[in-house]
Amino acid sequence: MTLAGTIGSIILWTVLVSLFGLVAGLFLLGIDRKLAAHMQARIGPPLRQPFIDIRKLLVKENIVPENAIPWLFNSAPVIAVVSSLVILLYIPLGSLISPLGMYGDLILVMYLLTIPALAMVAGGFASGSPYATVGAQREMVTMIGYEFPLAIVVIGIAWRLWAAGVAHPFLLSSIAGNPIWGIVGPLGIIGLILLLIVLAVVTPAELSRIPFDTQEAETELAGGLLVEYSGRNLALFSLSTAVKTLVMGALAVAIFFPWNLSSFVAMPAGVAQVADLLFFLAKVVLVMFITVTLVRVGMARFRINQVVTVYWVHFALIGLAGLLLLMADSALGTAAGVL
Amino acid sequence: MKPTPSFNRSLWVYHFNSGSCNGCEIEIVAAITPRYDPERFGIKLVGSPRHADVMLVTGPVVKKMKDRLLRVYSQIPDPKVVMCIGTCGISGGVFYDSYNLEGPVDEVIPVDVYVPGCPPRPEAIIHGVVTALAKLERLEGGSA
Ligand code: SF4
Numbered sequence: 001m002t003l004a005g006t007i008g009s010i011i012l013w014t015v016l017v018s019l020f021g022l023v024a025g026l027f028l029l030g031i032d033r034k035l036a037a038h039m040q041a042r043i044g045p046p047l048r049q050p051f052i053d054i055r056k057l058l059v060k061e062n063i064v065p066e067n068a069i070p071w072l073f074n075s076a077p078v079i080a081v082v083s084s085l086v087i088l089l090y091i092p093l094g095s096l097i098s099p100l101g102m103y104g105d106l107i108l109v110m111y112l113l114t115i116p117a118l119a120m121v122a123g124g125f126a127s128g129s130p131y132a133t134v135g136a137q138r139e140m141v142t143m144i145g146y147e148f149p150l151a152i153v154v155i156g157i158a159w160r161l162w163a164a165g166v167a168h169p170f171l172l173s174s175i176a177g178n179p180i181w182g183i184v185g186p187l188g189i190i191g192l193i194l195l196l197i198v199l200a201v202v203t204p205a206e207l208s209r210i211p212f213d214t215q216e217a218e219t220e221l222a223g224g225l226l227v228e229y230s231g232r233n234l235a236l237f238s239l240s241t242a243v244k245t246l247v248m249g250a251l252a253v254a255i256f257f258p259w260n261l262s263s264f265v266a267m268p269a270g271v272a273q274v275a276d277l278l279f280f281l282a283k284v285v286l287v288m289f290i291t292v293t294l295v296r297v298g299m300a301r302f303r304i305n306q307v308v309t310v311y312w313v314h315f316a317l318i319g320l321a322g323l324l325l326l327m328a329d330s331a332l333g334t335a336a337g338v339l
Numbered sequence: 340m341k342p343t344p345s346f347n348r349s350l351w352v353y354h355f356n357s358g359s360c361n362g363c364e365i366e367i368v369a370a371i372t373p374r375y376d377p378e379r380f381g382i383k384l385v386g387s388p389r390h391a392d393v394m395l396v397t398g399p400v401v402k403k404m405k406d407r408l409l410r411v412y413s414q415i416p417d418p419k420v421v422m423c424i425g426t427c428g429i430s431g432g433v434f435y436d437s438y439n440l441e442g443p444v445d446e447v448i449p450v451d452v453y454v455p456g457c458p459p460r461p462e463a464i465i466h467g468v469v470t471a472l473a474k475l476e477r478l479e480g481g482s483a
Contacts, residue, residue, distance in 0.1 A: 033378070042376040049349070049381055056349040056392070061416035063389060131387075230389040230416040 025242030062231035076123030135224025191325030353391030359398025
């Protein structure tokens with residue numbers, strides 16, 4: 001293929017994946033609200049409620065407060081949406097090839113994951129409201145909190161893959177291509193379960209959901225970071241949350257549950273990709289149900305100082321224990337190989 | 340800007356207390372419990388006036404609250420609907436000729452829907468929301 005052809009196909013693929021990400025992300029939010037409603041013995045909104053909300057927000061007036069910094073205030077939501085879409089381009093969706101998958105790895109994804117949050121922080125500071133400023137500070141504290149356990153998970157998995165002799169252990173396609181559960185022994189499985197728990201606890205904080213939504217806390221900060229946003233800008237932030245929900249689900253699936261339907265059942269190529277995509281979506285819904293919906297219905301909000309303790313002490317220790325178990329497992333494996 | 344059909348299915352409500360005795364608040368909270376489940380129709384309570392489509396005002400407007408009420412009202416992005424919950428906001432109710440009142444809500448900001456009662460039952464509040472929806476639909480038809 002010529003260079004122009006390659007670039008053209010990447011752009012086309014990018015547009016398709018982005019559209020898919022927006023639609024699937026919004027449906028995920030709808031499913032989340034519906035399931036939460038059922039768990040509270042309610043009927044709940046229709047599945048397409050997030051779409052209705054977005055359409056409504058688009059007809060509303062878009063207010064820029066007087067003491068805001070307009071260019072930063074208006075560009076923050078755009079950056080949030082675009083950066084969350086960019087992360088999606090690096091993550092494998094079922095057996096489909098991700099458009100930029102070979103150009104970036106898990107480390108890059110970890111960095112990119114901070115950008116939507118940083119955009120929200122910038123937007124919060126730019127809105128010139130005390131509530132938004134407090135929210136932005138809390139968001140930064142939360143980020144400092146959850147980055148460390150998340151890094152432990154990423155390092156742990158990649159290191160174990162490397163120890164098992166997988167080439168390019170940080171590349172998402174090689175992580176998804178070598179299901180980690182098959183590589184490790186019994187000790188490693190316990191370690192992996194610990195790391196899985198850590199990732200599950202990091203997810204609600206990435207998505208600012210209860211119990212880690214101190215930065216948006218509706219009852220104390222009146223919406224926190226988003227307090228001054230209305231109309232189109234608020235719609236963009238909801239879109240970014242939707243895409244991020246899909247991204248976090250897809251990341252957990254790619255790291256811990258990468259199996260594809262087509263590797264178990266023989267299918268013609270076209271059917272296999274569709275089936276894999278549907279299977280992938282089912283896995284994402286399951287992951288999201290357990291990490292977001294179940295937790296947010298069952299728990300109350302943590303205070304901001306508790307958030308840091310929970311991540312730096314409790315879950316960092318659990319993550320390190322998981323890492324140690326993985327190392328012990330690898331050492332035992334090598335020892336057994338030598339004997 | 341004129342509201343579209345999706346506007347009716349996604350009303351975000353902001354609640355403002357302009358001097359109420361808290362009786363109306365309790366009934367508003369009762370109206371959002373799972374028993375009535377207004378989220379079925381996309382109605383949810385929001386914490387910031389910037390996110391709101393509907394403002395619920397409870398209580399008569401006391402002197403100190405007048406400026407705040409006007410300010411919060413202007414902070415809500417258009418198009419917006421104001422609902423006045425409780426007899427106090429309609430006529431002054433039990434505080435009718437009190438020395439510190441600026442008067443009923445509709446002397447301060449334009450009100451679209453009145454829900455009488457002291458306090459109104461949750462059913463009455465939901466009926467008020469339905470009336471507000473009908474008004475929005477008329478607006479859609481009118482300006483189309
Ligand atoms: S209408 Fe009745 S319940 Fe409501 S604020 Fe007035 S006195 Fe209280």
